Amino acid sequence: MINSIVAFALLLSYLLPYVSPKTFPLLSVLSLTVPIFIVINIIFLIYWIALLNKRLILSLVVLILGVSHISSLYKLSGKSSEEIDNSIALLSYNLRSFNRFDWIKSSTIPHDISKLVLKQNTDIFCAQEFYNNPDTDFSQFPYKFEDFNNNNGELGLVIFSKFPIVNKGSLGFEETANNIIFSDIIIKEDTVRVYNIHLQSHKISSNTDRFDNTDSQKLLKRVQVSFEKQQEQVEMLIAHMKKSSFKKIIMGDFNNTAYSYVYNEIISEGLLDTFKKGGKGFGKTFEFDLFPLRIDFILVPEDVEVLEFKNFDVKYSDHYPIFTRIKF
Incomplete structure (x- = not known):
């Protein structure tokens, strides 16, 4: 039940960048909590994988749909350059x-x-x-x-x-x-x-x-x-x-x-x-x-x-x- 709620909340958050705060001011406040929903869904995904439970599909699909959101939260690798000229x-x-x-x-x-x-x-x-x-x-x-x-x-x-x-x-x-x-x-x-x-x-x-x-x-x-x-x-x-x-x-x-x-x-x-x-x-x-x-x-x-x-x-x-x- 909790997994379904946070999965739906994360799915809903994908619409937030397109919702005007003047139209739905309360909904726009949810944009501040998106990192929480991402992390909780990742935790559920790991949990269900460990149990080899098919419920992992829900969080997996929601996270895949929001891969750009995840890259806004966390990057595995970055860039570092010694190039100075023309930069x-x-x-x-x-x-x-x-x-x-x-x-x-x-x-x-x-x-x-x-x-x-x-x-x-x-x-x-x-x-x-x-x-x-x-x-x-x-x-x-x-x-x-x-x-x-x-x-x-x-x-x-x-x-x-x-x-x-x-x-x-x-x-x-x-x-x-x-x-x-x-x-x-x-x-x-x-x-x-x-x-x-x-x-x-x-x-x-x-x-x-x-x-x-x-x-x-x-x-x-x-x-x-x-x-x-x-x-x-x-x-x-x-x-x-x-x-x-x-x-x-x-x-x-x-x-x-x-x-x-x-x-x-x-x-x-x-x-x-x-x-x-x-x-x-x-x-x-x-x-x-x-x-x-x-x-x-x-x-x-x-x-x-x-x-x-x-x-x-x-x-x-x-x-x-x-x-x-x-x-x-």
Whole structure:
């Protein structure tokens, strides 16, 4: 019975990328739980195989139908390349304000983050939840564009670049600190539009000990509203993308998974997920007690070669930085 329920739930989740949150906001919330359904079905499959029971067929068929979902959750092998010539190194990181309010017991986090970015020889660095901390050093980037959508100098978005920025702008989301910014960057002889995005936050704690059952309805309602706002924000993004003929690179914190409507809408604009091409393991980008969450992405044009992808297991934020090396 339980096997049938979780198999049906996983099968239902395959439709989520095509269901508008504005139409079915409650159903869209299920996209956050897809990794759980995948893992449970894998456990059932192994269990029935061990017992040589024909019930294994149910989970096996459901998992085969969703093989692309599994590759979004876990990759057995990745890519690692020493090729530097003619490649572009990209890094995205939600900085959580450089631990400004001492969430983590460390006084060296601004320095640690600066060192990590420098060590990767990063060409373009997109930072979310940024503020101008005096203990950071990103002087290796001669060009940058920063925008603080809440006008108080906190929780900004920044695009750092070693290549010239010839145009820049902000989508200017209203009544939220979340936002999307862009820069047109001359890379070699091409102009590429880089978007740094931070979609609407759910304000969910990474620590399950903070969840209170008495607030579950309020939490669910808040998540539904944020999903609807994310859809509006992505609609603005896609409309903006269509106005430019430049190749697009999108980096940032989606506050949603690869099983969501917003991810599917963005990826459908001729982009590929660099983790799925070069990543390894779970690709976790957000610290969450229940299961590994991948909510930060680097998306590049479909004709780009992904040479390398890395996750960094460093606890300088509640997010983990992601890095890729690509070749046009």
